[in-house]
Amino acid sequence: MDKHVVLSGMQPSGELTIGHVAGALRNWVKLQHEYDSLFCVVDLHAITAKQEPAKLRKWTLDVAAMYLAAGVDPQQSTVFVQSHVPEHVQLAWVLTCLTGMGECTRMTQFKEKSDRYSDNINVGLFTYPILMAADILVYNAHVVPVGEDQKQHLELARNLAERFNHRYSETFNVPEPYIPDIGGRIMSLQEPTKKMSKSDPNTNASIFLVDSDDVIRNKIRRAVTDSESTIVFDEDHRPGISNLITLLHLATNVPVEQIVQQWSGATGYAEFKETVANAVADYIRPIRERFLTIRADTDALNAVLESGAEVARKRALKVLRKVYKKVGLVAL
Numbered sequence: 001m002d003k004h005v006v007l008s009g010m011q012p013s014g015e016l017t018i019g020h021v022a023g024a025l026r027n028w029v030k031l032q033h034e035y036d037s038l039f040c041v042v043d044l045h046a047i048t049a050k051q052e053p054a055k056l057r058k059w060t061l062d063v064a065a066m067y068l069a070a071g072v073d074p075q076q077s078t079v080f081v082q083s084h085v086p087e088h089v090q091l092a093w094v095l096t097c098l099t100g101m102g103e104c105t106r107m108t109q110f111k112e113k114s115d116r117y118s119d120n121i122n123v124g125l126f127t128y129p130i131l132m133a134a135d136i137l138v139y140n141a142h143v144v145p146v147g148e149d150q151k152q153h154l155e156l157a158r159n160l161a162e163r164f165n166h167r168y169s170e171t172f173n174v175p176e177p178y179i180p181d182i183g184g185r186i187m188s189l190q191e192p193t194k195k196m197s198k199s200d201p202n203t204n205a206s207i208f209l210v211d212s213d214d215v216i217r218n219k220i221r222r223a224v225t226d227s228e229s230t231i232v233f234d235e236d237h238r239p240g241i242s243n244l245i246t247l248l249h250l251a252t253n254v255p256v257e258q259i260v261q262q263w264s265g266a267t268g269y270a271e272f273k274e275t276v277a278n279a280v281a282d283y284i285r286p287i288r289e290r291f292l293t294i295r296a297d298t299d300a301l302n303a304v305l306e307s308g309a310e311v312a313r314k315r316a317l318k319v320l321r322k323v324y325k326k327v328g329l330v331a332l
């Protein structure tokens with residue numbers, strides 16, 4: 001039997017953070033051995049916000065290099081750039097014609113982003129989740145490893161797959177989200193009720209994968225917690241300290257309950273923060289070091305992306321042809 005297909009992607013709209021690893025990348029690395037995996041850098045999604053061309057170019061290669069540095073193996077997985085495979089956009093058009101306006105209006109991320117970028121509420125931002133559905137369905141993916149914030153987008157992809165199958169005939173798998181129980185939403189170090197984000201203007205709020213050991217340690221030492229002094233995991237009432245516990249779990253693999261138990265006698269946060277700071281610095285260091293080596297060899301990186309695009313295009317074209325035929329578009 002053929003292996004099931006995994007697909008996921010990240011926007012090159014800034015430097016990746018530890019949130020990207022916790023919510024998605026570490027699962028990509030894990031799943032690539034059991035699944036037929038494709039991982040793309042979604043540059044077309046990134047231009048739904050204003051991007052400086054030179055930065056977009058740099059970040060696209062940075063993100064691809066970070067995939068490899070985190071352990072995505074290009075021998076096992078197809079790694080490519082979204083805009084190198086025009087079939088994504090072609091399928092997106094067909095899906096756009098199946099999507100109700102209300103389905104896009106409802107998206108919480110659209111609402112948030114149109115509040116944040118009120119001077120640039122473009123149609124691309126509005127139809128963004130349809131392009132994401134096309135990214136997934138154009139490979140007939142079964143599983144999509146993402147962080148919690150992508151759940152609603154995934155729901156739309158599932159609805160569109162079902163709608164197409166119902167209207168024409170069985171064509172798409174209905175993709176399943178794969179979201180970690182712990183680490184699916186890493187919070188800002190400065191405002192722990194907000195998601196950690198690569199575009200947060202306060203750089204102390206995010207741990208970037210390119211941050212040095214000292215920068216990482218300092219950011220964690222300065223993380224906003226609360227006025228209590230016990231180490232308790234309660235994301236609703238104690239978001240700051242819970243986020244640090246989650247980071248320690250991510251960095252050491254020690255279960256959350258065990259961490260809480262080990263620190264049950266603590267009467268302050270200073271020592272705990274120091275432990276988290278060192279563990280996270282140790283966790284990020286090898287990723288950063290591999291990233292610097294991989295990123296320095298642009299020819300090798302481009303070669304990975306070129307062969308990835310070639311493989312992805314062949315696969316995407318097959319699905320797109322089938323879709324066009326079912327819809328009634330005349331083939332030449």
Ligand code: TYM
Binds near residue numbers: 011012022144186195
């Ligand atoms: P993006 O680029 O915002 O984030 C990439 C992935 O990282 C996860 N993530 C987080 N997880 C936990 N805590 C955080 N603080 C955190 N920040 C980011 C995101 O959930 C995501 O999985 N729309 C997508 C990109 C996309 C995509 C796709 C994903 C486009 N097409 C097809 C999957 C399949 C996005 O903006 O992710």
